[in-house]
Amino acid sequence: MLTFSLNAMSQIDSVFISVRDTVDYAETGKIPIFSLDLGDSDNELDNQDISGILQASRDVFAATAGFNFGQARFRIRGYGSENMFVLINGVPVNNPETGRAIWSTWGGLNDVTRFMEIRPMLTASRVHFGGVGGFSHIETRASNFFKGTRASYGISNRMFRHRIMITHASGMDKKGWAYAFSFSRRWAQEGYVEGTFMDAYAYFFSVEKKFNDKHTLGLTVFGAPNIQGRQGIAVQEVYDLAGTNFYNPNWGFQNGEKRNSRVSNMHIPVFNLIHYFTPNKKTSITTTLFTSFGRNGITGLNWFEARDPRPDFFRYLPSAFSDPEERARVENAWRTDVRTRQIDWDQMYFANSKNLYQVNNANGIEGNTVIANRSKYILEEIRNDQRTIGGSTILNKAVNEKLFLSGGINAYNYQSYNYRKIVDLLGGDFWLDIDQFAERDFEDPIVSQNNLAIPNRIVKEGDRYGFDYTNTLNKADAFAQAEFVLRKFEFYVGTNVTFTQFWRTGNVQNGRFPDNSLGDSPKQNYLNGGVKGGAVYKLTGRHYLSTNTAYITRAPFMRNAYVSPRTRDEIIDGITSEEIITGDLNYIIRYPKFRSRLTAYYTEINNQSQSRLFFHDEFRNFVNYNMTDINFLHTGLELGIDASLTSTIQLNAVATRGISVWNSRPNVSIAIDNSLELVEEGRTAYLKNFRIGGMPQTAASLGLRYNSPKYWFVGINLNYFADIYVDINPDRRTEKALEGFVVSDPQWSELIDQMKLPNQYTIDLFAGKSWRVKRKYFLNLNLNISNLTNNVNFATGGFEQLRYNPQNINRFPPRLSYLYGATYFLMLNWRY
């Protein structure tokens, strides 16, 4: 946005700004995990902490919106995080497969990420072309950290109960050495939501050696080992039965102790070696070599020839029973019996302990018979481990007072290792590596084998099974930019070129797809590019008009490109590069005591593809639901005001009204997941003008803050949210779904209408006090209270289930997630 142009020539350093310290946004912004049916757990892995950086912006609107609206899952201009690049030392760290920024990779390193350069919308950028949602840049140069030591302890009732953080920076010594390090731990035996827990560490170490005025070398290592018991979201019927909108179906008692079935476990350390080269005062060249590698996984239950162990499976709910007596009995069990309401681990151990089973020709050895207890229920971990290696070089050059040039290249090689692993046999002796749906559908037992090299494979704890494939992605990107400053005008132009190549490598040959499950798939290659430009017209020294515009194409994300990468190599038919067209118009006022921005924006993101896996009642089977030609439109207005009413009282107000909608009628094809049989082609989903769900599209905030000259402050924010919609199921808006109904039938509108969630408000309070001890130590005490009125009925989003019954839409109602009630974070900070 405007930040760039106002500061374009002079103040590149001033965009390193301090974040309010009272809230650990990375945690409060944590989104409850969507727990869909089979096949959606992939998305869950990446759904964590996708945001959390916008609050650090200096822009009037973006700072408040990021900070106060994040809790309600607001997204600036409705963009997903794949539209914002997160850069560390000039290297993009968005997940290459999904494009999303994964905050947990460095969660807990608040003292490091505090010094972040943020451009929250498309702007000029000197380190990367950026995305339509801008970029944020974390530099880990040791000498950039404030010299000194900080230690803090915080308590909270949110995701974690306790947080300890220690950070130390040496500053540059006479011999050209500087170092900085930071450690933190956040933990909770049980978080705000019942059955959740957290045990998260973080470490950071950076060392820098200045050799001379031209050459400096830096080395940075950081990582955040992070284990969490997750929250799942449910349908309203379940929340009502459980008596709380924070009901969590993921946990249950084992031997009298609470055990969570969905535990995420991530640790992907990052290593950067950086060469800072300044051949002269007007030129800098920064070169980074980087690698990161580690594990990422989430556990879940799996079962075979047994009842679904998830307590909120739709058949177990009172609404599934037509007999009133039976319904009353089930309802009573839900209200009174924790074994009904939650997972019954003891029962799974019990069932596994006596399920004697005979496997003939076990492990592919003829005549090898195994008779033992076959686990009916197991705990598995779905892994998405990864490894990246690459480098980047960025050149910045001030040619003269009127022209500044930037350019750079970066390239990397990324691999992810995707497989299932058995974590716990829950008292049984073994698990058989076959596909239960294939076993049901096909006569030949070979078809159901997950690994044809070892038919009837016996698997145990620690073994990989089910699927096992490697995704490889190579990317090279180059950008160039010129910024001009004239007396009345400032403007910039930029361009980039990106080459993307990806392919799948199957590590096992399965019986459903012996011809295309094993080995390297054909390589998919995409060449893309973008152009952008913007201008500022200075009406007076205090009033500005500005505009930005861009046309960008980008390769489809690998995660969206394959129909069913777990079983086979098959690209979605008709997949193409995505296209982004964007523009905004801004009016900015800047007085010392009054700052304001008014913006109108318009963005199209076109030609997306998606593939979803779910149980389709029409075909009575799991299907791959592939959509192409998906277009989205984001347009709206933003207003931000920051005013100093007196020398001690500050007011800020922001408001936005956005419209983020589906903007096309996607083309649908449907294939049965276990075969290549295409059961439907050319189906049209009538999605135009449906709202993008899961976020408020209208939001406003009014804040007041009192800063006492005696080193304390207190503030209040009133936030308002509206136009919150539930994410739609495309198939409900097709001719086929409506077949047999006329417009006057109740099913017609039940199927088509999009659920709008109620408008809501929240109040947040914050306060702090600082002391100076012995003239050299500083103590700060900060308190933050969110959702002061304990509004526990604030549905922040949800989604329509993909499985549906056209006759009775309430059979599979939407799943909803709720904002936490009143929560606090209290922190004592010691600084030397």
Add this chain to the structure above:
Amino acid sequence: MNKLFAINLNDKMKNLKSKFAIFAILVSILIFGFGCIKTEFDSPPIREIPVGNIKTIQDLRDMIPQTPITFEEDLSVFAVVTADERNGNLFRNVYVQDATGAINLRLQTPGGLFRGDSIRIYLRGTVLNVFNGMLQLDNVNVDNNIIKQKTGVNILPRLVSISEINNSLQSQLVRIENVEFRNSELGNTFADAINRVSQNRMLADCDGNEIIVRTSGFADFANRVVPNGNGSMVAIVNEFNGTMQLLIRDINEVVMNGDRCDGGTGGVIPVEFINEDFSGVSHDVNFAKDGWVNRATAGGRVWRGRIFQSEQYVQASAFNSFDAINTFWLITPPIRSSGSNTLNFKTAKAFYNHTSAPLTVWICTNFDGINIQNANWAQITNVNIAGLNDPDNTFLPSGNIDLSGYLPQGYTDAFYIGFRYSGSHPTETSTIRIDDIKIF
């Protein structure tokens, strides 16, 4: 790093000492912290299911419930599973039998019980009732009511004739011999696999006694054409409101390939030409089509339908069959000879591992529709078939093959073409595909 610290330590030794002391304390709190998060769990103790009084299945049958009886005390029945849900003919129910009788178990959720499982049924919580004339033990929770004792126990079917089948045999495993499907059923499939609808087929003996064979549309053999010969069948006796019927538990136990009661073979009328593009096949389902014979003479494999992208064809493979020998045939319906017939088809291969060609093509005039080995087959030579040196998965045309030389001069009766696949796991394996068979 050491050097780095050394420099700093020299500079401000004293200051740093206290600083590091504080760090050491804080870091150790962090790492060994007071807040250990428990993520390991003990296995819970496994509860014992009491045996209580032991009942026989006959004891249950003698109860003859007028209204459903819910068992509320500790009682157990020992029995063996005779029919399970694996082939899809049963869903959410199995049949069990002991020395005294048999009964149908209705399960709360499908799965978990298999033929040959010797089990103890703990009756508490189950319900004994009569449904459409069948006595059944309902509301069985496999996790809570079943304790497996042993696997692989084989109960021999009881040999009966159609006329002997009455409700005293309810749920029992029986074998009947010298039976055939009625003429009017020939050419029908066991059930409607497309719409998944159950259907009845009438089975008869040579004395004219008849009984229904009922098959679920979800059974994996539902799309097979009923055999047209005479022979034997193993089945479960079922009753539907006074009408007795049979349920097939395993299609391999239906062996009906002898001469029919009237001495015929069930007779299929010869066709004038063949143009088979296999557009009706389902992926990975054994090929079955009226008039065609798809049968093994050794091993358990037969020709199977395949769909790859838009291509539909049949495929043969011996890979992982665990059969010493796999020999199976795809035989056309009878074709009326015009005196100058031509054969044309195409083949493709993959995973080719053979010492001799796996696919051979044969012709005969005296196939009875059942006994492949009894017919006089002549091998058709000079056929272009995909072999070792051809590219994988690429269809190769056979060329036009003149059949007149294989048939007697002036022959105008029916002939058959047979495609024979021979393999053996693991030494003789491949996948061989056939498509677009044309005879004109």
